[in-house]
Amino acid sequence: QQPVQSPQAVILREGEDAVINCSSSKALYSVHWYRQKHGEAPVFLMILLKGGEQKGHDKISASFNEKKQQSSLYLTASQLSYSGTYFCGTQPPLSSNTGKLIFGQGTTLQVKP
Amino acid sequence: KAGVTQTPRYLIKTRGQQVTLSCSPISGHRSVSWYQQTPGQGLQFLFEYFSETQRNKGNFPGRFSGRQFSNSRSEMNVSTLELGDSALYLCASSLVNGEQYFGPGTRLTVT
Numbered sequence: 001q002q003p004v005q006s007p008q009a010v011i012l013r014e015g016e017d018a019v020i021n022c023s024s025s026k027a028l029y030s031v032h033w034y035r036q037k038h039g040e041a042p043v044f045l046m047i048l049l050k051g052g053e054q055k056g057h058d059k060i061s062a063s064f065n066e067k068k069q070q071s072s073l074y075l076t077a078s079q080l081s082y083s084g085t086y087f088c089g090t091q092p093p094l095s096s097n098t099g100k101l102i103f104g105q106g107t108t109l110q111v112k113p
Numbered sequence: 114k115a116g117v118t119q120t121p122r123y124l125i126k127t128r129g130q131q132v133t134l135s136c137s138p139i140s141g142h143r144s145v146s147w148y149q150q151t152p153g154q155g156l157q158f159l160f161e162y163f164s165e166t167q168r169n170k171g172n173f174p175g176r177f178s179g180r181q182f183s184n185s186r187s188e189m190n191v192s193t194l195e196l197g198d199s200a201l202y203l204c205a206s207s208l209v210n211g212e213q214y215f216g217p218g219t220r221l222t223v224t
Contacts, residue, residue: 032212041203041215042156087156099146099161099207100169106155
């Protein structure tokens with residue numbers, strides 16, 4: 001079952017914040033976040049393995065609510081380099097620690113000067 | 114460390130033909146996963162190989178197959194190509210916990 005991402009698209013000015021949500025109807029073992037720029041391969045951002053886990057990377061952080069089967073990606077003080085399409089990839093418990101990810105449809109983020 | 118490499122980068126085939134794509138993972142990575150990316154369907158999981166065995170499979174017809182060699186390199190094959198198979202095919206390798214690193218992809222166009 002494909003997770004649902006929201007919003008589908010967002011336009012920001014440099015310095016503004018954004019939140020991207022990823023919601024699944026099924027139990028999750030982990031949530032992965034990737035960013036893909038046009039014409040390039042997806043790039044790994046972070047993985048969240050435990051319910052309630054939060055991680056940060058520079059000004060990008062994420063949380064995972066295992067009970068609600070939801071994850072959110074937070075982009076703070078956005079930079080032009082943050083532009084791209086963000087994907088969440090989910091792993092159900094049966095596929096834990098394997099290479100099987102079910103990706104959401106993606107959220108396109110555009111940061112303008 | 115060298116990243117994931119995929120060959121060829123671009124491919125044009127005719128309906129009914131078959132195609133083989135290759136993926137070399139990051140050194141030391143034993144898991145290789147394949148994905149199909151299209152504008153309409155997004156990123157869809159095809160299959161995963163680990164230690165030369167298919168460990169996971171997505172919901173694709175039997176025309177899509179793959180294999181992995183003892184050096185972890187992987188190939189995927191698509192037989193009897195259809196127009197709808199036109200897509201970017203991405204492979205990703207991982208070490209542990211499913212954290213995946215993607216190659217640049219092979220752009221397949223079926224005419």
